[in-house]
Structure formats: structure tokens, C-alpha cells
Amino acid sequence: MANELRKSGGTFGHRGGPVDVFYLPEGARRHPVVSHGDGVYLWDKDGNRYIDACSGPVTTNIGHGNKRVIDAMSAQARKICFAARQHFENEPNIALAGLVAELAGPGFERAFFVSGGSEATEAAIKLARQYAVARGESSRWKVLGREPGYHGASLGAASVSGDPASEAIFASVMQVMPKVPAPFTYRLPENEDADSYARRCATALEATIVSEGPDSVLAFIMEPIGGLATGALVAPDHYYSAVREICDRHGVLLIYDEVMSGAGRTGAFLAAQHWPDAQPDIVTLAKGIAAGYTPLGMVLASAQMVDTVTQSGGFLHGHTYVANPLSCAVGHAVLSEVIDRNLMANAAAMGTHLRARLAEIQETSRILGDVRGRGLLNAIEIVTDRETKRIPPASLLASSRLTEIGMENGLLLYSRRTANGKYGEWLMVTPPLIVTEQEIDEIAERLARTLQTFEQEIAG
Numbered sequence: 117m118a119n120e121l122r123k124s125g126g127t128f129g130h131r132g133g134p135v136d137v138f139y140l141p142e143g144a145r146r147h148p149v150v151s152h153g154d155g156v157y158l159w160d161k162d163g164n165r166y167i168d169a170c171s172g173p174v175t176t177n178i179g180h181g182n183k184r185v186i187d188a189m190s191a192q193a194r195k196i197c198f199a200a201r202q203h204f205e206n207e208p209n210i211a212l213a214g215l216v217a218e219l220a221g222p223g224f225e226r227a228f229f230v231s232g233g234s235e236a237t238e239a240a241i242k243l244a245r246q247y248a249v250a251r252g253e254s255s256r257w258k259v260l261g262r263e264p265g266y267h268g269a270s271l272g273a274a275s276v277s278g279d280p281a282s283e284a285i286f287a288s289v290m291q292v293m294p295k296v297p298a299p300f301t302y303r304l305p306e307n308e309d310a311d312s313y314a315r316r317c318a319t320a321l322e323a324t325i326v327s328e329g330p331d332s333v334l335a336f337i338m339e340p341i342g343g344l345a346t347g348a349l350v351a352p353d354h355y356y357s358a359v360r361e362i363c364d365r366h367g368v369l370l371i372y373d374e375v376m377s378g379a380g381r382t383g384a385f386l387a388a389q390h391w392p393d394a395q396p397d398i399v400t401l402a403k404g405i406a407a408g409y410t411p412l413g414m415v416l417a418s419a420q421m422v423d424t425v426t427q428s429g430g431f432l433h434g435h436t437y438v439a440n441p442l443s444c445a446v447g448h449a450v451l452s453e454v455i456d457r458n459l460m461a462n463a464a465a466m467g468t469h470l471r472a473r474l475a476e477i478q479e480t481s482r483i484l485g486d487v488r489g490r491g492l493l494n495a496i497e498i499v500t501d502r503e504t505k506r507i508p509p510a511s512l513l514a515s516s517r518l519t520e521i522g523m524e525n526g527l528l529l530y531s532r533r534t535a536n537g538k539y540g541e542w543l544m545v546t547p548p549l550i551v552t553e554q555e556i557d558e559i560a561e562r563l564a565r566t567l568q569t570f571e572q573e574i575a576g
């Protein structure tokens with residue numbers, strides 16, 4: 117068996133099916149095999165080059181093959197890769213926690229390191245719950261989320277993610293939490309503009325807290341700048357302060373999921389820093405924090421909140437790889453690179469250039485409905501017709517077909533039909549934070565060609 121597998125390159129099992137890609141639906145086209153990467157480019161085994169317009173799943177923030185990170189990883193690996201928290205503290209954990217606290221600012225003095233975004237969501241919910249219990253508020257347990265929203269694939273995270281398609285399958289094995297509408301700015305209900313609709317969404321949050329019973333509501337979780345679920349949605353400024361006020365009024369903790377928006381991607385370390393008067397109580401981070409060099413996520417909270425929990429017996433949560441030295445050393449090197457190369461400022465400047473290029477493409481494209489985002493967290497919304505803003509019918513497989521055409525054009529794009537496309541379809545345009553103006557121009561040129569090909573396909 118082992119010999120057969122080796123002979124077949126390990127790709128086909130004894131029943132003839134692929135053994136290594138069981139996430140692909142039956143009959144799906146196999147992807148090319150990656151060879152290597154350098155900066156914003158990746159190559160496959162056949163020698164084709166791709167420009168990374170999405171940082172993978174909005175992850176590879178400092179691009180590929182970064183020498184400083186690879187050196188830090190190998191230096192740490194030579195010292196110690198793993199030491200159990202039950203036996204040892206480790207220096208990379210202490211250094212990374214200090215650096216992150218400094219970058220996040222007051223209110224985020226404590227960091228808890230996990231292995232990804234879903235784990236960060238789980239840890240954030242457990243921290244909020246234990247804080248409430250420690251303060252004598254054990255009646256609070258409901259964590260409200262937004263629809264659509266996404267906070268991870270594990271069941272606790274899925275229960276607060278507003279994805280009806282996922283709930284249809286998994287509701288029976290989790291406790292689905294109440295949802296409030298996300299404040300979309302492009303496709304709006306009749307007689308609403310973006311401002312009035314955002315006000316309505318904030319009012320819906322308060323109404324839901326009241327109808328659920330304020331004493332039962334523990335927290336509200338949202339992505340301050342949207343990820344895939346809303347396609348880089350940025351709400352009007354007043355929405356953020358309204359949400360903060362409502363949470364304060366009812367003693368509800370505010371959790372910002374910054375798994376995609378954090379680590380400098382929007383031009384600030386946290387997207388929350390764009391609205392300094394509406395700071396959350398808990399923040400989650402992952403993806404860009406280790407930029408794909410290792411699995412890493414984290415939860416940030418105030419010293420006051422964490423001390424309350426530790427004084428009441430300690431944080432009842434953990435995983436084997438929590439705060440492991442290797443991942444923390446990599447995270448520290450990634451963030452040092454972000455700081456030393458001034459990549460947050462680059463994200464802000466390149467984001468402006470990118471959106472201008474996307475707006476130019478929009479002028480001549482029938483199917484590019486909306487361009488939105490902040491810094492280098494951007495999305496383009498795909499419609500069948502710009503005038504009517506019509507959502508592409510499922511039969512067109514718009515976002516996956518565009519991703520395929522993009523790859524044929526040497527362009528990597530990222531998309532998912534959240535909620536089976538109920539709210540629309542978009543592609544993330546989220547290149548690494550190291551991207552240059554020239555590379556953005558190359559992305560724009562390849563993207564324009566990709567959209568044109570798809571537009572011709574659906575017209576014909």
C-alpha cells in the first residue's frame with residue numbers, strides 16, 4: 117500500500133479516489149501543485165507564475181519567502197519548538213504578548229495565543245462567559261452575531277456566524293445564537309440610504325437585546341470591517357458608536373473579530389483604531405498575524421477583564437498548542453517586519469491606489485457593481501447588470517468561475533458564496549501589505565481581463 121501510494125505520488129487511494137483533497141466535491145477540477153513563492157508571486161510545478169491579489173485567504177500579509185521570518189523560525193526551531201505550558205513559560209510568548217499589547221494600545225494589555233481564527237472565536241466567547249460568571253452575572257450567555265457574518269468553522273464559532281446555509285446543516289449540533297442584520301451599503305431596502313439603513317441595523321441590535329432579555333445577553337460579535345461574509349463592508353462611522361453605546365447601555369460585551377481586518381491590513385494595527393471612541397472589549401486576530409508562516413491566532417482583552425477571570429480561578433480553556441514557542445517566534449518576526457517596513461502605511465497608500473484602479477475598471481464593466489473596503493481589505497461585488505444590481509444566479513457560479521479564469525490569467529482571487537449567495541457575490545482584492553504600485557497595476561490589468569472574459573461568457 118505504502119509503495120503504491122509512493123508510486124502514484126500519494127494522490128490516489130486504493131479505490132481510485134483522491135486521498136489528499138477530500139474537501140473538493142466529486143468531479144471538481146484539481147488545482148495545480150504549488151512549487152514556491154517570492155513576495156507577491158507564487159509558481160506552480162509546471163512553471164506558471166501567479167500574482168497573489170488576495171494573500172491566499174487574506175493571510176499572507178508580508179508575502180512569500182520572507183527571510184527574516186524564515187531565519188527567526190529556524191533559530192527558534194533549533195532552540196526549542198515546543199514546551200508544555202504546564203511546565204514552562206517561554207520567551208517568544210512573552211515577547212509577542214508585549215509587542216501586541218503595545219500595538220493594540222490601552223484596553224488590550226493581555227493576549228492569549230491559539231492556532232487560528234476559529235479557536236480565537238471560541239476563546240473569546242469563553243473569556244466573555246467566564247468574566248460574566250466571575251462578576252456574578254451568570255444569567256448572561258447569549259452571544260449575538262450579524263447576518264451575514266463569519267467567525268469560524270468550529271461549532272461555537274459557527275453558532276455566532278450568520279450563515280443560514282451552514283445553519284441548515286449544523287443547527288442540530290450547536291446552539292444557534294440570535295442574529296441582527298449587517299449594515300450593507302450597496303444593495304439596500306427600498307427608501308433607505310446607507311446612513312439610514314445603518315441606523316436601522318443598530319436599532320435592530322438594541323431591539324434584539326431587549327427581546328432576548330438584556331440579562332441573558334453576554335456579548336455581541338462583529339467584524340468591524342467585513343471579511344468574506346459581507347465583502348469588505350465598511351459601515352458608516354455613526355454605526356460603530358451606536359453599537360458601542362447600545363452594548364454599554366445593556367451591559368453587553370463587544371467583541372470585534374479582526375481575524376481578517378487586523379494585523380495592519382486596513383492601515384492600522386486594528387480596524388477598531390479607525391473608530392477610537394467605540395473600542396471593543398475583546399478582539400480576536402489570526403491570519404495576517406503570522407502571515408501564513410505558521411498557524412497562529414489570538415485573543416486580546418484588558419488586564420482588568422483577564423485579572424477578574426484569573427482571580428476567580430483561572431481561564432478554563434486551552435489547546436495543546438496554546439502559546440507554543442515556535443508560532444510565537446514567527447508571529448513576532450512577522451509583526452516586526454510589518455513595523456520596520458512601515459507596512460501599515462503602505463497598506464493605506466496602496467489601498468487608495470488599488471480602489472482608484474478598481475473604480476476605473478468599473479466604469480467600463482457591466483458586472484462590477486461595487487468597490488469597497490479600507491486599506492488593503494477590499495472587495496468587488498459582481499452583478500449581472502450594474503444598473504439593476506442583480507445578484508448573479510447560482511447557475512452562473514460567478515465567483516468560482518471568475519477565480520478559475522483568474523488563475524488562467526496568472527491572477528489569484530479569493531471568494532466564497534456566503535449564505536449560498538443570498539446577499540450577493542464578491543471577490544476579495546486583498547494583496548499582501550508589501551505590494552507596490554506597479555504590482556497593483558499588474559493586478560488591475562489581469563483582473564480587468566478576467567472580468568471581461570466572464571462578461572463575454574455570460575453574454576454569449
Ligand code: PLP
Nearest residue numbers: 232233234266267268343375376
Ligand atoms: N473570523 C473571520 C472574520 C474569518 O475571516 C475567518 C476565516 O476566514 C475566521 C474567523 C476563522 O479563521 P480560521 O479559518 O483561521 O479558523
